[in-house]
Amino acid sequence: MRPLSRRAVLAGGAAMAALSGCTAGEPGPVVSKAPDPEHLLLRELIADKERTIGLYSALVAGGGEKLAPFLARHEEHLAALRERLPRESAPSPSSPAPSAAPSPTPSPPKVTLNRLRDLERKAAALRPRQLGKASPPLSQLIASIGACEALHALALPRSL
Known part of the structure; x- marks a missing residue:
């Protein structure tokens, strides 16, 4: 086997530098990182749990003490999901929410046991x-x- 010429070595080095984006004086290629599907899923699950906790909290605050154990389980789910979210992407609790122009929002539908039951059933099916x-x-x-959500759909009381 014959040794490589100096010209071949330099040409190969230049080709490698061009491929790796390491050319003198020029910025490297911009690599856009696609969002991690699991990260997006975690964010979706966390948002769903936060909404569910809000609904349960409204009924518990309104005298539905029977629902406190259900609420506690959803809070445990939320904590477990948040533990899996990478630290750098987790929203900091002290960061202020962006201010938006006030817009009229329709009042949310009344929270009922039937609505919670339906929410639990749909969540379990998803x-x-x-x-x-x-x-x-x-x-x-x-x-x-x-x-747990499927069990909640069955175990929620018929009345408070």
């Missing part, structure tokens, strides 16, 4: 479809949350 976007450990958590 969980199996979310498993395909998740790592095995997160899939386990999602399946566990879904099972």
Whole structure:
């Protein structure tokens, strides 16, 4: 085998530098990082749990003490989901919310046990479809949350 000429070595080095974006004086290529599907799923799950907790909290505050154990389980789910969210992407609790121009918002529908039951049923039905976007450990958590939600749909009291 014959040794490479100086010209071949320099040409190869220049080609590698061009491919790697390491040319003198020029910025490297801009790499746009696509959002991680699991990260997006976690954000979606967290937002859903926050809404659910808000609904339960409204009924508990209005005298529905029977719902406190259900609320506590949703708060545990939320804490477990937040633990899996990378620190750099987790919203800091002290950061102020962006101010928006006030807009008239319709009053939210009244929170009822039937509405909670329906919410729990729909959430439990959604969980199996979310498993395909998740790592095995997160899939386990999602399946566990879904099972709990299905049980909530059945176990919610008929009246307060």
